[in-house]
Amino acid sequence: MAYRNFSTAQLQAIDAAHHLHPFTDHKDLRQAGTRVISRAQGAFVYDTDGNEILDAMAGLWCVNIGYGRDELAEVAAEQMKELPYYNNFFRCTTPTPTLLARKLAEIAPTNVNQCFFGSSGSESNDTALRLVRHYWVLQGKPDKNIIISRNWAYHGSTITGASLGGMSAMHGQLNGAVPNIRHVMCPYAFELKHEGESDHEFGIRAARAVEEEILKAGPENVAAFIGEPIQGAGGVKIPPASYWPEIQRICREHDILLMLDEVITGYGRTGAWFAAQSMGIEPDTMTTAKALTSGYQPLSALLVSDRVAEVLQEKGGEFYHGYTYAGHPVACAVALKNLEIIEKERMIETVRDVTGPYLASALKDALADHPMVGEVRSFGFLGAIELVKDKATRARFNRDEGMVVRDHAIASGLMMRAVGSTMIMSPPLMWTKDTIDLAMRRARKALDLAYRDLTA
Ligand SMILES: *Cc1c(COP(=O)(O)O)cnc(C)c1O
Numbered sequence: 001m002a003y004r005n006f007s008t009a010q011l012q013a014i015d016a017a018h019h020l021h022p023f024t025d026h027k028d029l030r031q032a033g034t035r036v037i038s039r040a041q042g043a044f045v046y047d048t049d050g051n052e053i054l055d056a057m058a059g060l061w062c063v064n065i066g067y068g069r070d071e072l073a074e075v076a077a078e079q080m081k082e083l084p085y086y087n088n089f090f091r092c093t094t095p096t097p098t099l100l101a102r103k104l105a106e107i108a109p110t111n112v113n114q115c116f117f118g119s120s121g122s123e124s125n126d127t128a129l130r131l132v133r134h135y136w137v138l139q140g141k142p143d144k145n146i147i148i149s150r151n152w153a154y155h156g157s158t159i160t161g162a163s164l165g166g167m168s169a170m171h172g173q174l175n176g177a178v179p180n181i182r183h184v185m186c187p188y189a190f191e192l193k194h195e196g197e198s199d200h201e202f203g204i205r206a207a208r209a210v211e212e213e214i215l216k217a218g219p220e221n222v223a224a225f226i227g228e229p230i231q232g233a234g235g236v237k238i239p240p241a242s243y244w245p246e247i248q249r250i251c252r253e254h255d256i257l258l259m260l261d262e263v264i265t266g267y268g269r270t271g272a273w274f275a276a277q278s279m280g281i282e283p284d285t286m287t288t289a290k291a292l293t294s295g296y297q298p299l300s301a302l303l304v305s306d307r308v309a310e311v312l313q314e315k316g317g318e319f320y321h322g323y324t325y326a327g328h329p330v331a332c333a334v335a336l337k338n339l340e341i342i343e344k345e346r347m348i349e350t351v352r353d354v355t356g357p358y359l360a361s362a363l364k365d366a367l368a369d370h371p372m373v374g375e376v377r378s379f380g381f382l383g384a385i386e387l388v389k390d391k392a393t394r395a396r397f398n399r400d401e402g403m404v405v406r407d408h409a410i411a412s413g414l415m416m417r418a419v420g421s422t423m424i425m426s427p428p429l430m431w432t433k434d435t436i437d438l439a440m441r442r443a444r445k446a447l448d449l450a451y452r453d454l455t456a
Contacts, residue, residue, distance in 0.1 A: 003038065008048040011036050022157070035410075040067035043428055043435050045415065055415045056425040056439055061232060061264045062295030065341050066430040072296045072334050079333040088117075088327040097327030100335050104288075104301055107273040107339070111282050114309040116302045117327040121263035121289035122156025124300040128285045129160055129178070130321050132224045132257050135308050138315040146222045147259075148213050150186040152234030153227065155261055155287075164226055166234070182217070184209040186231060187239035190375050190386055190394075203240030211250045219254035224284070229275030232264035232426070235419040236384035238377055244279040257284040257308070263300070267291035268342055268429050270380035271352030278380070284308050294338045299331035347429040356380045358433050366440035372401070372451045383425040385443070389454075396421045397454050408449040414442035 003011065015034050020026065036048040043066055045055050058064060079096065086094050097117055105113040116131070118124040129147065136144040147164065149155070155164035162170045163178035166186070171177060185192060187206035189199060197205070214222050225247065231237040251258045258281070265275035266288040272278040276286065284307060289300035312319060325331075342348060356378070363376035363383055374388035387405060389397045402418025409416045409423075417424050427439070 008036055011048065042066050042068055043431055051413070053410060053413050053415050054435070054439055054442065056427050057415050057417055058291075058426050058428045059295045060290070061269075061426045062290035062293075064268055064291040064429045065294045065338060065345075065347065066428040069294075069296075069341065071341065072294070072337050075333045075337045076297065076330050079330045083329050086329065087324065089322065094327065094329045094332075096329045096332035096336060100301075100327075100332040103336060103339055104303060108286065108303050109274065109276050109282055111305050111307070112286060112303045113306055114304045116304060117332070118289075118300040118302065118323050119298045119325045119328065119331070120156070120300050121261075121287060122158040122161040123323060124263075124287045124289060124302040125155045125164055125261065126158060126160040127302045127321060128226075128259055128287050129164065131302070131304065131308065131312075131319070132259060132285060134319060135257070135311055136223050138311050138317070141220070143221055144223050146180045146182060146217050148210055148217075148222060148225045148256075149181060149183050150227060150231075151183050152186045152188065152231055152237060153183070153261075154231070154233035155226065155228075156263075182213055184213050186234065186237055187243045188231075188235075188237045189240060190377075199240040200242045203242030204246050206239065207243050207246035207250060210247060211254075214250065214254050214256060219256065222254065222256050224257035224259045225251055226259040226261060228261045228263075229265045229279055229281075230270070230379055230382055232382070232424075233419065235422040236377070236382050236424045236426075238379045238382070238384075241279075244281050248281045259283065259285045259287070261287045263287055263289045264382070264426065267339070268348040268351060268380075269382060269426065271348060271356050273348065292338070293331060293335045296338065297328075297331035297334040298325075299328065299335055342429070345430075351381050351429050355429075355431060355433065355436065359383060359427075359431075359436050362436050362440050366444055367447065370444065370447050370451070372397075372447060372454070378425075381427055381429055381431070385423040385425075385447075387421045387423065399454060401450065401454055404453055405446050405450040408453075409443060409446035412442045412445045412449070414439055414446065416443065416446070 012033050016030055037045050038048045039046050045053050101115050104115050116127050133145050149164050149166055151166040153166035155161045160178055163181050166183045189202050193202040260283040262274050270278040276283050284305040286303040293299045360378045367373050368376050372387050374386040374394050377384050387401045389395050402421055405423055406418040
C-alpha cells in the first residue's frame, strides 16, 4: 500500500493541510490532530501507532459482518473485471442490482417488493421525499405534501436529509430548509416521560403528538410521517413498545404514508432483517444503506411498498430523479455477498436469541450500578448509557461528560460514541459473548476514569 511510505506524523500533516472532515470543528481538529486508522480485522481497528481498538460502533453503524471478510473483496474484484460500471438509465440494467433488488424484496416486509438504489442514506432520503410527494401528485392530491418528522431525528446531511432531520444545530446552518417539514416530540422516555406515567402511556402520548400535528395541518395536507424505528445518531432513543403500533394506526386512519428510515436498524441490527419486522409495522418507504454492504462499498436502497410502486407503474409519466451510481454493479455484488454471509452465518438469529439478550444483561450487570450511569438500555445490537451527576435526580454534569468518557474509552481500547450526555454502541453482529465482556470491562474503566476527572 502506498501509504506505508509515510510516517504517522507525515500523514497527519498532509491531512491537516488538505482534508476537510465531516461533522468537525476544523479549528479544534487542527489543534488536536487526527488519529490515523490504517487497518482492521474482525472486531478491531488499528491505528498507525499500533493501538488496537475494539470497535463498538461498527465503523459508523455499518460494518455488521465485521472487518476483514475477504469474500467481499473477491466478488468486488471479479465484478470490476467483468463490468466495473454501467448505468441503469435508458432501459438498461445490469445483473447485480437486478438480483439484489429481488433479494431485498425477499427479506423485506411482505408489502415491500421494489427498490430504488443510491449511494448513501442521505441520497435515498432525498429519493424518498420526492417519491412520496410525487405519489400524492399522481393521486391528484398535490396539496398533500407536508412531512412530519421528530426532534433529534437523523436523516442524513444533504439539504433534504438535514431538513427532514430534527437536529437544531444542523437546521441553524441550513439557511433555508426544504419547505413543509414539521417536527414533533420524540419518544425519549429518559428525559420526557412524566412522573407516574407508564412506558406504555408515554409511548401512546408521544405517538399522539404526531396525530395532533396531522390534525393541526389537516390530514388532506399531510403526505407522510418519517421516523427511524430507533433514533440512532440522536442517542439510541428506543421507543416504548406501544409507540410504533399507534403510529401505524394514526397513519392508516388519516391516510398518511409511513416512511421508515432503517439506515441503522436495517440488515440485522435489531435481531430481524428490518426493525419494521421487529416492531410489526408495514412501511410505505424504507430507507436503507450502511449495513447493506457492511460498509465495504457505498450503497443505499430505498425499499418501496406495493401501494406506492404500483401507482408509479399504473399512472406512468417520468419520475425525474436518479443518480449516476444508482445500482452500481460492484457495490451491488458486494451487498449480495454481504447478505449471504449474514444469512449463512445466522448472525440475525444469534443477535435475536443469544448475543442481543446477553448485551442487554451485560450492560445492566457491568455498568448500571456505576455512580455516573443513570440508565442503560438496548435493543438488539444497539445500546446506550445515560451519564448523570446524580442518579436520583438524573441531573447532568453539563460539562461535556460524553466527550470525557469517549476519550477515556478510546484510550482504553474501546470505540464508543457520545451524543451529548449519552454514550452509544452499535457493535458488529459478529461479536461473541466474550467480545461483549471485553467491551464492558473497557467501558467500566472509561467510566471510572471519567468520573475521577469530573468529580476532581
Ligand atoms: C447515517 C444515516 C443517514 C445518512 O446516511 P449517509 O450514508 O451518511 O448519507 C440517514 N439516516 C440515518 C438513520 C442514518 O443513521
